[in-house]
Amino acid sequence: MFHRKRGANDFAEEIKAHLELEANALKDEGLSEEEARRKARVEFGNVTATQERFYLKGRAVWFDNLARDAQFASRQFAKHPGFACAAIAVLALGIGVSVAIFGFVDAALLQPLPYKNPNQLMSVNNNTVDSPRWPLSYPDFIDWRNLNKSFQSLDIYGSRGYLLQTPQGPEPVQAERVSASFFQTLGVQPLLGRSFFPAEDTLGGPNLVILSYGTWLRRFSAGQGILGKTVDLNNDPYTVIGVLPRTFSFAPAGNAEFWVPINKLSVHESFRNFYNFWGLGRLREGVTRQLARTEMSGIARRLERQYPTSIREKSASVVPLSKVIVGDARPILLMLMGGAALLLLTACVNVASLVLARSESRKGELAVRAALGGTPKRLMQQFVTEGLILASFANAGGIVTAAVIMRLLSRMVPKDMQFNMPFLQGVGLNLHTCGFATLVALLAALLLTVLPQTRLSLQNAREGMMDGNRSTTDRVWQRFGSDLVIAELAIAVVLLAGAGLLGQSLYRLLHVSLGFEPSHIATLDVTVPDTIYQSNRQMEGLYEEVIRPVMAVPSVESAGATSFLPVQCNCALDRIRVVGEPDRGQNVDVNERHVSAGYLPTLKAKLISGRYFTAMDTGSSPGVVVINQSLARRFFEGHDPLRERIANEELGRPSVWQIVGVIEDVHEGPLDASTGPAEYFPLSQTHDRSFTLTVRTRQDAASILPTLVSTLHHIDAQLATSDEGTLTAKIDQTQAALLHRFSAWLVGGFAFVALVLAVVGVYGIVAYSVSQRTREIGIRMAVGAQRTSVYKLVTQQAGRLTLVGLVIGLVCSPGMSLLMRSLLFGVRAWDPATLGCVAALLGLSSIAASFLPARRAASIDPISALREN
Amino acid sequence: MPTQLNPDDRIALLQGTLDLLILKTLLLAPCHGQGIARSIQRQSEEVFLVDHGSLYLALQRLEDNKWINGKWGVSENKRKARFYSLTARGREQLNAKQSEWERLTRAMGLILGANPEEV
Numbered sequence: 001m002f003h004r005k006r007g008a009n010d011f012a013e014e015i016k017a018h019l020e021l022e023a024n025a026l027k028d029e030g031l032s033e034e035e036a037r038r039k040a041r042v043e044f045g046n047v048t049a050t051q052e053r054f055y056l057k058g059r060a061v062w063f064d065n066l067a068r069d070a071q072f073a074s075r076q077f078a079k080h081p082g083f084a085c086a087a088i089a090v091l092a093l094g095i096g097v098s099v100a101i102f103g104f105v106d107a108a109l110l111q112p113l114p115y116k117n118p119n120q121l122m123s124v125n126n127n128t129v130d131s132p133r134w135p136l137s138y139p140d141f142i143d144w145r146n147l148n149k150s151f152q153s154l155d156i157y158g159s160r161g162y163l164l165q166t167p168q169g170p171e172p173v174q175a176e177r178v179s180a181s182f183f184q185t186l187g188v189q190p191l192l193g194r195s196f197f198p199a200e201d202t203l204g205g206p207n208l209v210i211l212s213y214g215t216w217l218r219r220f221s222a223g224q225g226i227l228g229k230t231v232d233l234n235n236d237p238y239t240v241i242g243v244l245p246r247t248f249s250f251a252p253a254g255n256a257e258f259w260v261p262i263n264k265l266s267v268h269e270s271f272r273n274f275y276n277f278w279g280l281g282r283l284r285e286g287v288t289r290q291l292a293r294t295e296m297s298g299i300a301r302r303l304e305r306q307y308p309t310s311i312r313e314k315s316a317s318v319v320p321l322s323k324v325i326v327g328d329a330r331p332i333l334l335m336l337m338g339g340a341a342l343l344l345l346t347a348c349v350n351v352a353s354l355v356l357a358r359s360e361s362r363k364g365e366l367a368v369r370a371a372l373g374g375t376p377k378r379l380m381q382q383f384v385t386e387g388l389i390l391a392s393f394a395n396a397g398g399i400v401t402a403a404v405i406m407r408l409l410s411r412m413v414p415k416d417m418q419f420n421m422p423f424l425q426g427v428g429l430n431l432h433t434c435g436f437a438t439l440v441a442l443l444a445a446l447l448l449t450v451l452p453q454t455r456l457s458l459q460n461a462r463e464g465m466m467d468g469n470r471s472t473t474d475r476v477w478q479r480f481g482s483d484l485v486i487a488e489l490a491i492a493v494v495l496l497a498g499a500g501l502l503g504q505s506l507y508r509l510l511h512v513s514l515g516f517e518p519s520h521i522a523t524l525d526v527t528v529p530d531t532i533y534q535s536n537r538q539m540e541g542l543y544e545e546v547i548r549p550v551m552a553v554p555s556v557e558s559a560g561a562t563s564f565l566p567v568q569c570n571c572a573l574d575r576i577r578v579v580g581e582p583d584r585g586q587n588v589d590v591n592e593r594h595v596s597a598g599y600l601p602t603l604k605a606k607l608i609s610g611r612y613f614t615a616m617d618t619g620s621s622p623g624v625v626v627i628n629q630s631l632a633r634r635f636f637e638g639h640d641p642l643r644e645r646i647a648n649e650e651l652g653r654p655s656v657w658q659i660v661g662v663i664e665d666v667h668e669g670p671l672d673a674s675t676g677p678a679e680y681f682p683l684s685q686t687h688d689r690s691f692t693l694t695v696r697t698r699q700d701a702a703s704i705l706p707t708l709v710s711t712l713h714h715i716d717a718q719l720a721t722s723d724e725g726t727l728t729a730k731i732d733q734t735q736a737a738l739l740h741r742f743s744a745w746l747v748g749g750f751a752f753v754a755l756v757l758a759v760v761g762v763y764g765i766v767a768y769s770v771s772q773r774t775r776e777i778g779i780r781m782a783v784g785a786q787r788t789s790v791y792k793l794v795t796q797q798a799g800r801l802t803l804v805g806l807v808i809g810l811v812c813s814p815g816m817s818l819l820m821r822s823l824l825f826g827v828r829a830w831d832p833a834t835l836g837c838v839a840a841l842l843g844l845s846s847i848a849a850s851f852l853p854a855r856r857a858a859s860i861d862p863i864s865a866l867r868e869n
Numbered sequence: 870m871p872t873q874l875n876p877d878d879r880i881a882l883l884q885g886t887l888d889l890l891i892l893k894t895l896l897l898a899p900c901h902g903q904g905i906a907r908s909i910q911r912q913s914e915e916v917f918l919v920d921h922g923s924l925y926l927a928l929q930r931l932e933d934n935k936w937i938n939g940k941w942g943v944s945e946n947k948r949k950a951r952f953y954s955l956t957a958r959g960r961e962q963l964n965a966k967q968s969e970w971e972r973l974t975r976a977m978g979l980i981l982g983a984n985p986e987e988v
Binding site: 006011013014015017018020021022024025043044045046047049050053054 | 901902903904907920921922925926929939944946948949950951
């Protein structure tokens, strides 16, 4: 029942009435007025105790005390706003950063993938000596699917570009080809329509397409009548049968707009040694990953014996899909989490030292409260309340900070990469992050509560010791405070060292020797629809037709075309052997590039021997190839490669190529990968229907891009152009560059905050110690100590702290570096130069931090210092 | 003037019996706290010592339970007093508690009144 009954005043009134009635009755019995009053009071007993019992009855005492404590605490904070604001701000910052990072970790690593029973989903592929995860060929897939017993269902997927016919002309679009049960395997239901039926991926099946939600929205204005309509992909009509839900994403497919069943194979896709598809399987109930791996490896080996290919020791790789999807982000996130934890710790340490300093000045208040009957429990309650109030303000501030940081960080990830990080959608304020924030805040509150308690118990201990032996506790507190500052300094060292290493990695990464000149190059992707330039001869003509008008543009120096730009990926890998030599079984992945005659000169790649391609290398002349130095060294050590021929299976056909030139290595793969062997075939002999135009200009490369697009459309309106940009921008946007830049900036930010916190901490402890030693310093000066020696005295203390902090930090920093070793490039985890710089920076800052208190100490007036106390 | 017993001869009320005595007192007529205390003392021939503080807390407890109802009024000698009256629920409680008490005293009497030989 919540209708509150009577107030205490009403009850007091009743007792008063009772006393009067009783006195009256006693008077009637013959007592005097005064006697009657006295007796009534005596008979009643303890009036105050009764009233107190009434007051306490039926009300939660703890709540009552809490309210009083809260009132008292807020008055305290209002009286010392500097302390409260500093504590709340520092804690909020720490909580905010750690919660924001946790938000990412949670979304990427802890929350399950948005599919049905995601733990059963496995990425199922080949495993070879050279690559632990190597795609499947179509015939492999068919056999694997039919022979295995481990998987409920096994599917494949592979990306492919199509030309979509739009009212504005053809447009290159990204599509994902999947086997029919792909969506059932993931457990995803389309928003509209249906997914593929089992038989729809048999070869020669119907042209069907499922749209991504975004495609449906952007290209078809989310029209309900879309089902049954057709879209034109590569000049074939595809019937729309479904639309995927808005929340659906499949990171390996990137931003695929269209999903089509794999029921048409190109010539080479039907070969067993053309590895073009990635496998995806759902484990049967009760089958472990290990069991599945063993079974699939057995199948792989049996097939290998039956249909020998050039791959040795083939087995199967079965890894959880979640690993494949989170992949690269994992080390970065773990590193960030480590940094955030350190930062939070530093923030707590600083707040703790603030609280300690405060509790020092509240000794008097506590003594009075204890003397007036405050039990230790009751005094502790006061601190708990204060800690909780601070922590809850900090929690609110921290959640706001976290929301801001999460938004900023999400924005830092470029659009192109967001498709590969579907978990970014899940980042934000939710039950997990808010819960985590509250947990952290509670821990902080605990810290804020426990620390003053240790002070209290120290004081109790002091009472047992000699009266007035003040210096003992002071020394204990000083030592404790010093330990806190040493911890802060060590944390700052670790973070600064990490930031330094990452900064150096970034610098080295961006200054890696590329083997060509990336500046002043404009690039543009060109795709040629099947309907035009149908013969190889026509294609050869087109390459010429494209280059000629581009060269005529005034500021253009040279132009060429390639199948892949440099510094993008170690992809389009080829396996080769030397003609006239037995297959040495060297499973060397060779980057295969198809380039026009003008391409290598346009890049300014350096020719070592032989020649570049010329107009004489055509589809009807013998096959020629230019190789890079790494390949020459690998295969032709000690003899002239220009006399040799290499053989491969080009588009599934055995082909032989005469080496005509050797160039210095052009950095084909990602910035942080080393350059391996590479081979360059003439476009005019491979007849690629899509290529990237590269144009070296004398002026700003970006300014020429619109001219390039219009020039191409002038040649043929059906030519599809896309992805225009400068080569330097494209290199800057690669995952490796972004990853390193991102982590360097983040850890740098962390380190900066940690440095500031540590310096503030040093200042705090030294200033406190100076204030405690005023008397001592006064005496020293009175007996003739010079100001310089006082300076020395104070800075020495800071120096000692810094030294210890530095040593501990330096010892710990390799641990941090180990955590982020996959992000280091070209520097060792134990880099003396970096660590030296960190030591110097921290030493100087902490000496600077101790300068203010030192000056105050030196300006102490001995007489007034001695008069105090 | 009734003879007052020496305070040492009085018996402190057993735990829980005060409620029963209050309810029983109020069965006759509404009364204020001081009247209830006097009435209990008088009816027990001054054996029971009613602690006034406990009485008022007990009254409050019974009121919270809605067994009795408290209202400010004016006493017979024109003084302000809080009068309590029995509610329907209080009447039920009284019956229940009274029969419980009677069974208890009967059982106690059986044991205490038995001859030593019969035990």
